[in-house]
Amino acid sequence: MTSAGKQDRGRLRVDQDECKGCALCIEACPPHVIQMTERLNHYGYRTAMYAGAGCTGCGICFMVCPEPGAITVLRLASHVAASAEGVKPCAGN
Amino acid sequence: MSNGTEAEYEVTHGRPQAFYENFDRKGELQHQTHYCPGCGHGIVHKMLAQAIDELGIQNRTILVSPVGCSVFAYYYFDVGNVQGAHGRAPAVATAVKRSHPQSIVVSYQGDGDLSAIGSAEILHAANRGENITVIFVNNAIYSMTGGQAAPTTLLGQVSTTTPAGRNAANEGYPLHVSELLATLEAPVYIERVGLGDNRQVAQAQRAVRRAVENQVRGLGFSLVEVLSPCPTIWKMSPVDAQHWVRDVMEKTFPLAVLRDRTKDVQPKAAPATGPALEEIPRILGVTDEGEAEPSDAQAKGGVDLQVRVAGFGGQGVLLLGEVLAEAGLHAGLEVSWLPSYGPEMRSGTSNCHVRLAREPIDSPLVAHPDVLVAMNEPSLHKFCASVRPGGWIFYNGETVPEECERKDVHILARPFMHVADELGDGRAGNMVILGALLEATATLPQASVDAALGQLVKSPRWLTLDERALARGRELLRESLQEVCHEG
Ligand SMILES: Cc1ncc(C[n+]2csc(CCOP(=O)(O)OP(=O)(O)O)c2C)c(N)n1
């Protein structure tokens, strides 16, 4: 399936309608792979968005986000079982 | 080569089940909470929801919501819900737990709620060792009511009731409720955590889960105090507020496990089965109720103008109304100005009712406005049908959605905030609209408007900007009337 073996462990989805642009996730992300959009969403907020690469799937952005479903973190299937449940305090914080 | 296909990935952190999928009880913005951007309440809600999910107790959890910004916690949690009077949540939780011993009862409270008006209830519930979980969200202030000092306010912290900063000689010292409760015999687990950085957040999540799990295991009274940011009242950006928790607040309220007797106590066995989830509202005697519609203003005699301004907090809704009312006063009219907003400070709906009349005004409520100012689409949806035939709608947007179109009223739809942007600051969009409104209704002399503006807007820079915005608004209206004439 994966040829390079360099595939990112994690992925991030941000719900543009739910995000309020507080930027706490941007501050929290250890590898700094979350950015702010220039565009305003329907409610007039700039929102967070995934830079597109480099997510480790640590999940800390999910826990610091005040909105219930603004953030969804995904992990590469082969890594899901390997990692224990819950959020670990990330190195570099 | 960093991205595979989405199919190779699995969701590991997503919206907890314990939340409603859609927040139906809110009138609008049903996928967002009512909390301000960066509010700690949202983060603590998520931790509690995660804990409920992980422990598999959604169908037997009963949440007691407080009075404070989190008064609407029952909008969000898909569990049994009771909303208690200010400070009384631990007493309510006691009753719920004792009458439904198999339920998992969570008393969720702010610092004003728990440490001021509710100081007796928490003390005695803890002293009785009730087998409940208390989530104590300490943001060192009364947030919902606009920032009065709480017993937990830090020394030197400025609030509306301690404008020179809290002074121990006058207002006493910050109350350390968790330490006080830890002097009692009965509590099983008390921990203070924070939301000041990633490490603290991770610890807070573990503590919230433990405090709930202790109850599931029948161990006794557990309380987690969470030092929690309130960016709005603290007047900080969300990130600065987060750091303030760690760098400043924590010095007064050190993070610590203040009590842990979970290993020493004998679990009290809880009965295995409880009533079905659907039964709980009936047993508790709570049912849904619709939002009350304001009653129609009665006597219409002598009324010149009824205006409704609606939008989100921070869009200048209230100021628009104030300038209008103040100008009416200056022009010798009877006026009323009635702000109405939710418990939230920002990001929630904000609207006001303004009446200008020659005769005395009977009610300040405006149910059927002559003029509606809708600062955004949800507000337009909510109020467009209420406008009197022949009236005006000013809509801050490019195009009016089909379902809001009306042939019997005048509609001016423009991105007023962008117009104001061109003048120098989008926040003057409210004054652009006011200009158009004044031009359309022609009830008030410009001199009265100038006087009102001079009185309400103190900064010279803003005064100039607002004056230009008003003029631009008048111009926009005239242009729009010409367009209509040409087309006709
Ligand atoms: C009996 C009663 N007294 C006073 C009030 C006004 N009131 C509403 S919320 C509040 C303080 C809330 O502060 P806190 O508990 O810290 O909650 P926060 O909004 O900060 O989360 C007060 C005094 C009320 N609603 N009921």
Ligand code: SF4
């Ligand atoms: S899961 Fe971790 S690495 Fe990925 S975006 Fe979130 S904080 Fe960053």
Ligand code: SF4
């Ligand atoms: S923490 Fe949540 S609400 Fe805040 S910017 Fe990130 S996704 Fe948006």
Ligand code: SF4
């Ligand atoms: S004022 Fe806003 S930020 Fe502060 S506690 Fe209330 S909802 Fe949260």
Ligand SMILES: [Mg+2]
């Ligand atoms: Mg408070």
